[in-house]
Amino acid sequence: xxxxxxxxQGVLLGGLYALFAVGLSIVFGIMRLVNLAHGDLIxxxxxxxxxxxxxxxxxxxxxALLAAPAMAGxxxxxxxxxxNRTLGTDILPPLLVTFGLSIALQNAxxxxxxxxxxRLPAGPLATASLDLGAVTVGVLPLxxxxxxxxxxxxxxxxxxxxxxxRAFRAxxxxxxxxxxxxxxxxxxFATATAIAMLVVTVAALYLGMRSNFDPxxxxxxxxxxxxxxxxxxxxxxxxxxxxxIIIGVAQTVGAAINPEWQILAGxxxxxxxxxxxxxxxxxxAVD
Amino acid sequence: xxxxSLAGVSKSYGSLxxxxxxxxxxxEGQALGIIGPNGAGKSTLFxxxxxxxxxxxxxxxxxxxxxxxTPPMRRCLAGIGRSFQIPQPFDRLTVFENLLVAATHGRGQxxxxxxxxxxxxxxxxxxxxRANDPAGGLSxxxxxxxxxxxxxxxxxRLLLLDEIAGGLTxxxxxxxxxxxxxxxxxxxxxxxxxxxxxxxxxxxxRLLVLDFGRVIGIGEPGxxxxxxEVREIYLGIEI
Numbered sequence: 001x002x003x004x005x006x007x008x009q010g011v012l013l014g015g016l017y018a019l020f021a022v023g024l025s026i027v028f029g030i031m032r033l034v035n036l037a038h039g040d041l042i043x044x045x046x047x048x049x050x051x052x053x054x055x056x057x058x059x060x061x062x063x064a065l066l067a068a069p070a071m072a073g074x075x076x077x078x079x080x081x082x083x084n085r086t087l088g089t090d091i092l093p094p095l096l097v098t099f100g101l102s103i104a105l106q107n108a109x110x111x112x113x114x115x116x117x118x119r120l121p122a123g124p125l126a127t128a129s130l131d132l133g134a135v136t137v138g139v140l141p142l143x144x145x146x147x148x149x150x151x152x153x154x155x156x157x158x159x160x161x162x163x164x165x166r167a168f169r170a171x172x173x174x175x176x177x178x179x180x181x182x183x184x185x186x187x188x189f190a191t192a193t194a195i196a197m198l199v200v201t202v203a204a205l206y207l208g209m210r211s212n213f214d215p216x217x218x219x220x221x222x223x224x225x226x227x228x229x230x231x232x233x234x235x236x237x238x239x240x241x242x243x244x245i246i247i248g249v250a251q252t253v254g255a256a257i258n259p260e261w262q263i264l265a266g267x268x269x270x271x272x273x274x275x276x277x278x279x280x281x282x283x284x285a286v287d
Numbered sequence: 288x289x290x291x292s293l294a295g296v297s298k299s300y301g302s303l304x305x306x307x308x309x310x311x312x313x314x315e316g317q318a319l320g321i322i323g324p325n326g327a328g329k330s331t332l333f334x335x336x337x338x339x340x341x342x343x344x345x346x347x348x349x350x351x352x353x354x355x356x357t358p359p360m361r362r363c364l365a366g367i368g369r370s371f372q373i374p375q376p377f378d379r380l381t382v383f384e385n386l387l388v389a390a391t392h393g394r395g396q397x398x399x400x401x402x403x404x405x406x407x408x409x410x411x412x413x414x415x416x417r418a419n420d421p422a423g424g425l426s427x428x429x430x431x432x433x434x435x436x437x438x439x440x441x442x443x444r445l446l447l448l449d450e451i452a453g454g455l456t457x458x459x460x461x462x463x464x465x466x467x468x469x470x471x472x473x474x475x476x477x478x479x480x481x482x483x484x485x486x487x488x489x490x491x492x493r494l495l496v497l498d499f500g501r502v503i504g505i506g507e508p509g510x511x512x513x514x515x516e517v518r519e520i521y522l523g524i525e526i
Contacts, residue, residue, distance in 0.1 A: 173377040182392035
């Protein structure tokens with residue numbers, strides 16, 4: 001019985017990791033940009049929500065709703081005026097610039113908020129749970145998982161059913177040819193980053209309500225996100241969710257055996273998948 | 288009224304002059320063929336016209352307006368469409384989506400406004416049966432047709448075709464020529480680079496010969512093909 005419980009907790013934790021990873025996946029998939037500051041941007045969004053909550057006393061959910069457009073706007077500007085300039089045949093400039101951004105963000109947050117760990121007040125939601133007979137699940141983890149599924153459904157609809165989505169996919173396929181068709185890759189990239197920042201805000205909301213955060217936890221979230229994206233296979237959002245679930249389950253199972261093994265078990269699962277499926281579980285046909 | 292005019296256009300890569308003082312006018316509605324040996328600068332000339340390459344000297348005017356420094360996207364919106372020598376469809380989009388993307392962005396219209404037209408273009412380019420297949424799975428003829436269809440979807444006034452008949456069988460080539468004549472008959476101005484001369488000469492009204500980046504002849508196809516200089520350059524190539 002305890003194993004079923006562990007499994008369910010792991011799956012639900014996977015939803016959080018998928019939320020971390022989806023933004024990274026969008027940005028990489030559309031413009032081949034590895035954003036090393038992704039984890040720190042999640043932390044920035046968490047602090048933004050925290051500030052809104054403490055200033056206005058609103059619920060974190062409402063605060064996230066306010067933070068989302070601000071994050072999206074910041075993402076748009078960041079991409080349009082900084083990251084677009086780093087894109088090219090050389091893969092090094094975007095890595096260096098986003099790595100620098102990561103350090104700058106961490107230190108700016110340290111300066112502004114100190115190294116104390118913070119938490120978003122979830123109220124009664126923090127301890128609410130549902131009794132499902134065999135297992136009891138927390139409402140918050142359940143909500144996180146449901147949000148991950150909703151985000152992926154919405155993004156798949158956007159990518160495969162709308163004009164903007166087709167422009168995203170066409171630019172991802174071949175930016176030069178797309179520009180000959182009248183698409184502006186610079187604007188498409190900025191829009192993609194803005195959308196990724198919306199997902200980042202959702203991830204930050206649940207991260208902040210479920211666990212403590214401080215200015216330095218960004219890089220570790222980035223690693224989980226990377227592992228989820230790579231396990232799933234680049235370019236597949238459902239694959240990313242599967243990747244998040246695998247890491248989540250590995251971590252809870254590891255923790256059930258020995259609490260010290262939690263983090264390690266997730267990384268080991270990642271290595272095992274890479275060993276047998278170097279291109280991930282659901283790779284895109286060509287890339 | 289000429290739709291495209293080039294005046295003294297030059298482009299060098301280091302000491303290599305790939306386009307050397309090219310000057311010509313293209314009247315609206317005409318089909319112009321461009322021939323020349325490999326490395327004569329034919330594709331570079333297209334890149335200069337679409338704006339993917341900027342000239343070192345000279346002026347390019349489209350529809351009476353100077354576009355010498357205009358970015359490719361704006362030229363596309365102004366009405367310059369292009370097919371590539373090596374077909375470059377968006378492989379992961381379906382055939383129909385390839386056209387939708389080209390039509391919505393190339394014309395600056397919404398999808399609802401162009402869906403009908405895209406279906407017509409697919410029909411004319413004989414691709415309707417493959418509309419919902421991923422473009423990456425098309426045969427060579429299919430990919431060439433898609434290049435043409437996608438260029439058409441931007442509703443160009445000037446269509447640039449880069450060796451679209453190369454690598455096709457005799458029968459496929461005939462089918463493609465039929466489509467191109469059909470497009471031309473609707474009043475689209477065409478510039479066509481081609482090594483398959485009989486295909487080219489069955490469509491174009493004027494022929495331009497490039498060699499080492501220079502225009503060495505421009506005129507009525509029969510006349511051009513009869514000139515000694517052209518024959519020398521093309522020696523060994525079946526005419």
